[in-house]
Amino acid sequence: MSQWYMLTLVGKDQLGIVAKVTTALYKGGCNLGEASMLRLGGNFTIMLMVSYEGDNKQLYDLLKEVVRELNLHLHIDVIEGHLHQHRDPEVRITVHGADRAGIVAQVTSVLTEAGLNILDLESDVGGNTNNPFYIMHIEGIATQGIAQLSQALQQLLATQHPDLKVQLEPIETLVM
Amino acid sequence: MSLLEILTYPDPRLKTISAPVTEFDAKLQAFLIDLENTMRAGPGGVGIAAPQVGCFQRIVLLDVSSKPKIKHHGNLVLINPEITQWEGFEIGREGCMSVPDYTGNVIRAQYLHLMAQDQHGIQHEYDMEGFEARAIQHELDHLDGLLFIDRLVSRRHDLFRRKVYVSIQTQPHLSSEKAIDR
Numbered sequence: 434m435s436q437w438y439m440l441t442l443v444g445k446d447q448l449g450i451v452a453k454v455t456t457a458l459y460k461g462g463c464n465l466g467e468a469s470m471l472r473l474g475g476n477f478t479i480m481l482m483v484s485y486e487g488d489n490k491q492l493y494d495l496l497k498e499v500v501r502e503l504n505l506h507l508h509i510d511v512i513e514g515h516l517h518q519h520r521d522p523e524v525r526i527t528v529h530g531a532d533r534a535g536i537v538a539q540v541t542s543v544l545t546e547a548g549l550n551i552l553d554l555e556s557d558v559g560g561n562t563n564n565p566f567y568i569m570h571i572e573g574i575a576t577q578g579i580a581q582l583s584q585a586l587q588q589l590l591a592t593q594h595p596d597l598k599v600q601l602e603p604i605e606t607l608v609m
Numbered sequence: 610m611s612l613l614e615i616l617t618y619p620d621p622r623l624k625t626i627s628a629p630v631t632e633f634d635a636k637l638q639a640f641l642i643d644l645e646n647t648m649r650a651g652p653g654g655v656g657i658a659a660p661q662v663g664c665f666q667r668i669v670l671l672d673v674s675s676k677p678k679i680k681h682h683g684n685l686v687l688i689n690p691e692i693t694q695w696e697g698f699e700i701g702r703e704g705c706m707s708v709p710d711y712t713g714n715v716i717r718a719q720y721l722h723l724m725a726q727d728q729h730g731i732q733h734e735y736d737m738e739g740f741e742a743r744a745i746q747h748e749l750d751h752l753d754g755l756l757f758i759d760r761l762v763s764r765r766h767d768l769f770r771r772k773v774y775v776s777i778q779t780q781p782h783l784s785s786e787k788a789i790d791r
Contacts, residue, residue, distance in 0.1 A: 521704070586777045599777040600777065601777055607747065
């Protein structure tokens, strides 16, 4: 009986991390599910759903060698995983402005209060050391409607962040 | 009323290039009724192409009229459809009865001119835009053995600026802001 695991792997970015990690898993009899893999600040990060018949220790052993070779941090969790349960986002919010502490906390707090369920958030720091800017894209489900989110953001900008640029747009998925 | 079985990816038959319709006979009319029922029973219910039910002929049904506040031509039977002109591009999210549990971003033309025959073989021309234009491009791809997953662009990074629906900005009251020439 297979069990779903969530693997977290992080290490200095270098050529071949994905190929080597997934080859070790494949050879060990694992089946991969949904994954997110990306480079963050010079590190390569992997969050990976893996279905495997063995236990936590056996899964760790499959990756032991490649993790040592590539100098990766590995973390394994048993999870209750399900495939084929995607939810389509209804709204997309883009925020950007001069980088400072608190943008994500404040923006997401008011959005949460206004009913936003975040499905996907990616953010980045651009610009240069002297003039960094922060940019964030959020996709989610507006459980209380899009107007609520718009109102909440408007209020936040008016009271605390007049210079932040925020766009909100419905995502209309054409299902044919 | 009978519902036809929808082929789903990775069924290789979805890659078939469909043949033009030449006979506008009773058999075609009967098939169109079944095809429409199948379309209306689907999750989106706004369009279907004949190859999705394993009939490899250049037939598309389209009806985006249920969507509020858009330009459209109502319920359309489009046989041997051909896009003769297109303009602009836009990213939008698409899903498909033949690709369950997955949606993705696809670039499509915003405006197009379409020529197609109706169920009796009479030629018509349409100027389409927005949602309806996106829908016909999605369906026309089926006739050429293509799915929207053959045209995906990154979910993470927008290559093109999308149409902005709501820009949330406070009034320009910042003192640092330059005066705007009038």
